Amino acid sequence: MPNLKPRPGIDKLLEVLDSKLKGHEKPFIIAELPTGYGKTTASPYIYKLVNEYGISDRVIHVLPLRAIIRKLIQDITDEGTWIGSLFREIRLGINDIAYQMGEFVVNVRKEPFFDAKYTLTTLDSFVHNLFKIPITELYRDKKHYFIPLGRIFTSTVLLDEAHIALAAESEKTISTVIASINALLSSHVPIVMMTATLPSKYEKLIIEKVNNIKKxxxxxxRLGKKEEVKSNEITIITVHDPDFENxxxxxxxxxxxxxxxxxIDKAMDEVNNGRRVLIVLNNIxxxxxxxxxxxxxxxxxxxxLVHSKLIGRDREMYESRINKVKVLIxxxxxxxxxxxxFDTLITTIDNPMSFIQRIGRICRKGPDDCADGEGRIYLINDDSDNLEGAINYVLTKKINWRLPYNVSNDFMGYMEFLETFTEKMGAITYDERHLSILNRVFMNIYISSKTLxxxxxxxxxxxxREPLINVFIGDLNKPCSDVGINEFLERSFTIDLSEVVLNKSGFCAKMKECMVGIGILENDVLSCSYLTNDSEDFKKSLCTDNVYNMFFKLVEKYKAPLVIIIKDECYEEGIGFKLHGG
Structure with missing residues (x-):
């Protein structure tokens, strides 16, 4: 078990939070700390502080992806892990911890209304609850929104891995994140945002949009070469962590x-030399x-193998072996x-934030954590996904991918690369109308269910973002039998609705060919025996803009999430949904 003492950057975060809470302030803190720094270890101490001062009676820990929540729940509930020990240290047991996301976790309670001392939730669930559309009533006529909203008002909100949502570059997503921060601050809810790779232009946008909110x-x-405090529109506290730097x-x-x-040959050369290899590409x-x-x-x-078109059973199989594999793709x-x-990364430079996150998996705990203390980065130079000029930049600069600042003339920190290429990607675009609508929804105490x-x-x-829809691998002998939640999760994966609008890379056409029906997921049971006619109509709408109209028509009719059911021959065990025929 490693030393449980927080790193200096985490210590400073807790010190600032303690000082603000002591003065009866409800702060907005942005912790910009490198990948692998241990930001998550701050979470139990944040709960301890806000609880001791009586500022909040719960923490809502918001994360952008289900995968992170699954892993974090596993670690928190395991007393043998570092983070699990920290939670036990502050007397948060298994009964005090809950989650909310579109999946089922064994032995941990699901709390869509955030009724727990410590709740982990997806950003998707959180923002719907915040803007008066309870996630459990998404498709129902009536919205009973005051219960989850009240729980948010009495919480401290931890916005973790914020860069992942922002890196999506969706105008709707960026607008919703800004609206959420505005809503929380105007309600005097303490916020701690944690990120490893937040470019200054995103930080400036957030600051610009919250400037009109009092206090x-x-x-x-953030980490830096020396300790200092600067105050202007915001207060910037730079922390020096000599051990991390060394x-x-x-x-x-x-x-x-x-x-x-x-x-392939390069990966095998590395494996044959005793190195663990990570290969990341943005194309399934x-x-x-x-x-x-x-x-x-x-x-x-x-x-x-890790990608979004794996069913739960295969995903769990691969997750169970990730710690030991020689190659992860x-x-x-x-x-x-x-x-x-890992020791070696083979990838493209398609997004600067994502690229830095990937390298954060190389020599993750330092030079003793990889072969010969050397992290090898192979850049696929003839892939069209690369940002223009990025590969040459990386090859001609000496960059340390774990330190955000320049330590000496020997190498530069990764923030210079991040700033250079996020600027080259152009100005941030967001949906002002969407932002304005969400602000109005939040500020009005009562909004009718019809309006919502x-x-x-x-x-x-x-x-x-786009609405999500589950895809279930049916049984050819009984494709429409009722299925319980555990079997459903084992045999399904999730897509967003836009994937069956445009026939990008042939995915939509293949989905249409494979579809045998639709079902609804209600009370943790998949049912579809009475949806034959609706299934045909929905199938006809695939690969056209009309799929949105059909989706809402059926959602309004059944008041439950829709599920696409496909032939089992369209899924290859251990590989995923078959994008090719046969």
Missing amino acids: ARPIVI TYSNVKYVHEKVSKLRI RKVINIYREISDRINDSDIA GTSAIEAGVDVS NELLKLTRGSLL
Whole structure:
């Protein structure tokens, strides 16, 4: 068990929070600390502080992805882990911890109304509850929103891994995140935002939008070469962590180009030299092809696959072996919830925030955590996903990917790379109308259920992004039998509705070919035996804009989430949904 003493950056976060709470203030703190710094270890201490001062009676820990919540719940409820020990230390037991997301976790209670001392929730669930559309009543006529809203008002909100939501670059998502921060601050709810890679232009946008809220002056805590405090529109506190600096200054990063045709050979060369390899690409078809080729050369137990079109059973199988595999291959889903160290990364530079997160999995705990104290980064130079100029920049600069600042003339910190290429991606765009609507919804004490349902239609079924829909792998002999929640989760994956509007990469056409019906998920049971006619109408709407109209028509009819049911022959065990025929 490692030393439970928080790092200096975490210590400063808790010190500032303690000082503000002691003065009866409800602060907005942004902790910008590197990947692998242990930001999550602050969470139990944050609960302890707000509870002791009587400021809040609960913490709502908001995360952007289910994968991170699954892993964090597993660690928190395990007394043998570092974070599990911290929760026991402050006397938060299993009965005090709950979660809310569109999945089921064994032995931990689900609390869609946030009725627990410590609740982990997806950003999706949180924002719907915050803006008066309770996540459990998303598709129902009546909205009983005061209960979850009241729980939010009496909480401290921890916005964790905020960069993941912002990196999506969706105008709707960015607008909703800003509206959420505004709503919480105007209600005097303490906020702690934690991120490793928040570019200054996103920080400036957030500050600009909260400036008109009384006493909402943010406090930013970040690592730097020396201790200092600067105050202007915001207070910036720079913390020096000599141990962290010394540890990661000793990691040697080696950058090289590799062609698409050489990915497999390069990965196997690294494996044969005793190195663990991480391969990340933002294309499921490419990821699966690489997995197939490498899996022919090594044992099944030495390789794992991560992408969004895996059913729960396969995902759990791979997650159980991630700590031991020689090769992990996947999409950007790997960037979150995978707290494992590798020696070598093979990837593209498609998004600067995502790229830094991926490298955070290389030599994760320092030079002793990877072969020869060396992290090797192979950049796929002939992939169209690369940002223009990014590969040459990385190859010609000496960058330390775990320190945000320049320590010496020997290497530069990663923030310079982050700022350079987020600027090259252009100005941040957000939906001013969506932001304005959410602000009005929040500020009005009463909003009719009819108006809220109209808002859902206006926003295409989700305040945050595209509406999600589950895909269930049916049984050809009885594709429409009732299915319990455990079997449903084992045999399903999730897509967003936009994926069956446009026939991008042939996905929509293949889904239409594979679909045998639709079902509804109600009271933790999948039912579909009486939906035959509706199934045909929905299938006809696939790959057209009319799919949104059909989706809302059926949701209004059944008052429950829809599920697409596909033939079992369209799913390959251990590989995922078949994007190709046969």
